[in-house]
Amino acid sequence: MEDPILEMRGISKSFPGVKALKNVNLVVRAGEIHAICGENGAGKSTLMKVLSGVYPYGSYEGDIVYQGEERRFSSISDSEHLGVIIIHQELALVPLLSIAENIFLGNEPSRMGVIDWSEAFSRTRDLLKKVGLNESPNALITNIGVGKQQLVEIAKALAKRVKLLILDEPTASLNETDSAALLDLLLEFKRQGLTCIIISHKLNEIARVADSITILRDGSTVETIDCRTEEISEGRIIKSMVGREMSDRYPPREPKIGETLFEVRDWQVEHPQHPGRKVIKGVDLKVRAGEVVGIAGLMGSGRTELAMSIFGGAYGRNITGQASMRGQPVDVSSIQKAVGAGLAYVTEDRKALGLILNDDIKHNISLVNLPGVAKAGVIDDATETHVANRYRKQLNIRSSSILQKTLNLSGGNQQKVVLSKWLFADPQVLMLDEPTRGIDVGAKYEIYTIINELAASGRGVIVISSEMPELLGICDRIYVMNEGRFVDEMPASEASQEKIMAAIMRQYRVTA
Ligand SMILES: Nc1ncnc2c1ncn2[C@@H]1O[C@H](COP(=O)(O)OP(=O)(O)OP(=O)(O)O)[C@@H](O)[C@H]1O
Numbered sequence: 001m002e003d004p005i006l007e008m009r010g011i012s013k014s015f016p017g018v019k020a021l022k023n024v025n026l027v028v029r030a031g032e033i034h035a036i037c038g039e040n041g042a043g044k045s046t047l048m049k050v051l052s053g054v055y056p057y058g059s060y061e062g063d064i065v066y067q068g069e070e071r072r073f074s075s076i077s078d079s080e081h082l083g084v085i086i087i088h089q090e091l092a093l094v095p096l097l098s099i100a101e102n103i104f105l106g107n108e109p110s111r112m113g114v115i116d117w118s119e120a121f122s123r124t125r126d127l128l129k130k131v132g133l134n135e136s137p138n139a140l141i142t143n144i145g146v147g148k149q150q151l152v153e154i155a156k157a158l159a160k161r162v163k164l165l166i167l168d169e170p171t172a173s174l175n176e177t178d179s180a181a182l183l184d185l186l187l188e189f190k191r192q193g194l195t196c197i198i199i200s201h202k203l204n205e206i207a208r209v210a211d212s213i214t215i216l217r218d219g220s221t222v223e224t225i226d227c228r229t230e231e232i233s234e235g236r237i238i239k240s241m242v243g244r245e246m247s248d249r250y251p252p253r254e255p256k257i258g259e260t261l262f263e264v265r266d267w268q269v270e271h272p273q274h275p276g277r278k279v280i281k282g283v284d285l286k287v288r289a290g291e292v293v294g295i296a297g298l299m300g301s302g303r304t305e306l307a308m309s310i311f312g313g314a315y316g317r318n319i320t321g322q323a324s325m326r327g328q329p330v331d332v333s334s335i336q337k338a339v340g341a342g343l344a345y346v347t348e349d350r351k352a353l354g355l356i357l358n359d360d361i362k363h364n365i366s367l368v369n370l371p372g373v374a375k376a377g378v379i380d381d382a383t384e385t386h387v388a389n390r391y392r393k394q395l396n397i398r399s400s401s402i403l404q405k406t407l408n409l410s411g412g413n414q415q416k417v418v419l420s421k422w423l424f425a426d427p428q429v430l431m432l433d434e435p436t437r438g439i440d441v442g443a444k445y446e447i448y449t450i451i452n453e454l455a456a457s458g459r460g461v462i463v464i465s466s467e468m469p470e471l472l473g474i475c476d477r478i479y480v481m482n483e484g485r486f487v488d489e490m491p492a493s494e495a496s497q498e499k500i501m502a503a504i505m506r507q508y509r510v511t512a
C-alpha cells in the first residue's frame with residue numbers, strides 16, 4: 001500500500017466571509033485507512049465535499065489527482081462513477097422507504113426499462129450479508145436504529161462499486177458495540193483492498209484503526225502522522241489538533257447537592273403508533289439541586305423516549321405518572337407548560353428537532369426565551385445581538401458572525417447553538433441528550449464546564465450519554481436504564497463501565 005490513490009494539492013475553498021480551507025494537502029495511500037482529525041469547523045467535511053464533487057471543479061482552488069490522473073469532478077455522480085463514495089455526517093436515507101429501496105434509489109436494476117425489484121431484493125440480501133446486517137430488505141429505515149442505518153449506507157456504497165470510501169463521523173451516533181462492529185467491518189474491507197477516509201472525534205477509535213492521520217486546524221493542514229512509524233495515542237492527536245497538551249478531559253467537580261428539585265414517579269408511556277405497547281414502564285427519577293444525574297443504557301433502552309415524554313409529551317401517548325418541582329406537582333403535558341415549569345431538553349437530533357436551519361445563529365439562540373431579549377414587549381435587537389455574541393464567545397461557536405445561517409455551520413457548531421438556546425432559556429432542570437455528540441475534545445471540556453456551573457448555581461442537570469466514560473467523568477449519580485425501566489442506580493463514585501453493563505445484563509437474565 002505505497003502508491004497514493006489520492007492526492008489533493010493546495011486546496012483552498014471560501015464561503016462568504018469564511019476561508020474554510022487554506023492550501024490543504026492530503027495524500028492517501030491505496031489500501032489504507034486514512035483519518036482526518038481536527039476541531040469543529042476545522043474544514044474536514046468541506047475538504048471531503050471538494051473531493052467528492054459536492055463542491056464542483058471551479059468552486060475551489062487546487063488540484064485533485066485520483067488514480068494517477070487529475071480529476072475535475074463537476075458533480076457527485078462524476079466522482080461516484082470512479083468509485084469515490086461519500087457517506088455524509090448527517091445520514092441521507094429516506095425514512096419511509098425500505099432498505100432495498102434506499103440502497104437502489106436512483107440506481108435501480110432494470111429489465112427492459114422496468115425496475116427489477118426481485119433483482120434489487122436479492123442483491124440487497126447479499127449486500128446486507130457483507131456488512132453483517134441481519135435485517136429484511138423490506139424493513140423500513142425508520143424502524144431500524146441508527147447503527148443499522150449506518151450499515152445500510154455502507155451497503156449502498158458497496159452497491160455502487162466503491163474504491164475510495166469516505167465516512168464523515170460514522171460512529172458519532174453509535175454506541176460502543178455498534179461502533180466496534182463498524183470499525184471491524186472497515187478493517188475487513190481494508191484486507192480486501194478498499195481505501196477508506198474516516199473523519200471522527202472519537203480519537204480512541206482513530207488510534208485503533210488508522211494507518212495515517214491528517215490533522216487540520218483552522219482550514220490548514222498541520223501534519224500527517226504515519227502510524228506505522230510512530231506510536232499513536234489520543235494525547236498525541238489532541239496536541240496536534242489544538243496546538244497544546246490537554247492534561248484533563250473533565251473539569252474538576254465539587255458538588256454541593258441540596259434538596260430534591262425535580263421528580264417524576266411511576267412514569268409510564270405508550271408507543272405513539274402502537275397503543276397499548278408500553279415503552280416506558282414505571283420510571284421513578286429525581287434530580288436534586290446542584291446535582292448532575294446520568295442515564296446510562298444501550299441504544300433503544302428508552303432514554304430519549306423518557307426525556308422527551310417528560311418534556312411536554314414530545315414523545316408517546318397515554319403518558320401517566322406524577323411530575324413535581326420542589327415538591328409541588330407540575331403540569332408538563334405540553335412543551336410550553338414544561339418550559340414554564342422550568343424544564344429544558346436539548347435534543348440528540350439537532351437537524352430535525354433542534355434548529356431552524358434557515359435562520360441565523362442569533363435568532364436560534366433567543367428562540368425559546370424571547371422575553372429575555374425584549375424591552376417593553378418588543379424584541380430588542382441590541383440585546384439579542386449581545387446575548388448571541390456572549391454564547392458565541394463562551395462556547396467558541398466558529399462562524400463568520402452571529403448572522404450566519406445555522407444550516408452552514410459545521411456539525412459540531414450547530415450542536416453548540418442548540419445548547420446555547422437552552423442555556424439562555426435559563427431552566428431549573430436541563431435534560432441533555434447526547435450533548436457532546438460530534439463535538440471536539442476542547443469544546444467538550446467547555447460544555448462540561450458549563451454543566452458544572454449550572455449545577456453550582458443550584459440547577460439540576462440530567463445527562464443521557466452513550467459514552468460511559470463521559471457519564472463517569474461528569475455525573476454525581478447514575479441511573480441504568482434498560483427496556484423502558486431503571487434497572488439500577490449508583491453514585492458515580494462507585495460506578496464503573498463494568499458495573500453498568502452488569503446491571504443491564506442482569507436484567508436480561510431476569511426477564512429471559
Ligand atoms: N455552505 C457553507 N456556507 C458558509 N460557510 C460554510 C459552509 N459550509 C461550511 N462552512 C464553514 O466552513 C468552516 C468549515 O466547516 P466544516 O463543516 O468543513 O467543518 P468540520 O471540520 O467538518 O467541523 P465538524 O467537526 O464540526 O463537523 C466552518 O467555519 C463552517 O462554518
Ligand SMILES: [Mg+2]
Nearest residue numbers: 045089410411
Ligand atoms: Mg464536519
